[in-house]
Amino acid sequence: MNETLLQNEALLQRFQAVAEETRFRIVQLLAGGERCVCELQAELEAAQSRLSFHLKKLKDAGVVSDRRDGRWVHYSLVPGALEEMRAFLGEVKPEEGWKPLAPRDGPCCS
Amino acid sequence: MNETLLQNEALLQRFQAVAEETRFRIVQLLAGGERCVCELQAELEAAQSRLSFHLKKLKDAGVVSDRRDGRWVHYSLVPGALEEMRAFLGEVKPEEGWKPLAPRDGPCCS
DNA sequence: GAAACACATCAATCAGAATTGATACGGAGA
């Protein structure tokens, strides 16, 4: 199995996790620091099972981690995960002064 | 209308655009420079209408731009869009040495 | 202008993800 493909898969999963409105907002809230589920619930005005569903998605993708404290569970961002996503967008971003590939000779498609 | 909300909406749309396998791969290919549709079609082994659908998503999100050249259309990345996404992940990423918020006093939820 | 080509769009179908309501689980306090 190709290592890079697996990395890509995990990376894609992270983008998928963040690219949904509720989860996008969760990430924004967690940027301010750790939050327990009930706090998120209050701030997002989301049903409990719905929030739990989205938190699981984020956790499965490795974007957040949880910490149990008595009956409460606190969620926070995983810095490394976000860093990887940034790195991907960095690699992908053409350098300043970058030029398109020279047009290929011959017909566009063979 | 709130300015920040609109920005968020556009940003979310960009994440949604990138967070799909076919489009994720398109972005990776375009990282190497401009490509025409038929080249992408060959490299992705995707049906033409399918590819066109995904390119439109990326374009609507502002992640790519197109350039007509005779009968060919060439797509390339929009550096600024990727930069904004990076910036978001940067803001959102806790600083090194960052500490969780101090636990609130009183019960977690009122 | 006719034919061939590159690409876009549309309508119908299909698939996967999100929502909801009910239920289960685990910890804390009486």
Add this chain to the structure above:
DNA sequence: TCTCCGTATCAATTCTGATTGATGTGTTTC
């Protein structure tokens, strides 16, 4: 132990987005 509370999970439904096949549009070449 019984009960309450915070959270997770499950099954059913609903919604959204992707795929497919056909058709449309603009461009080149003859």
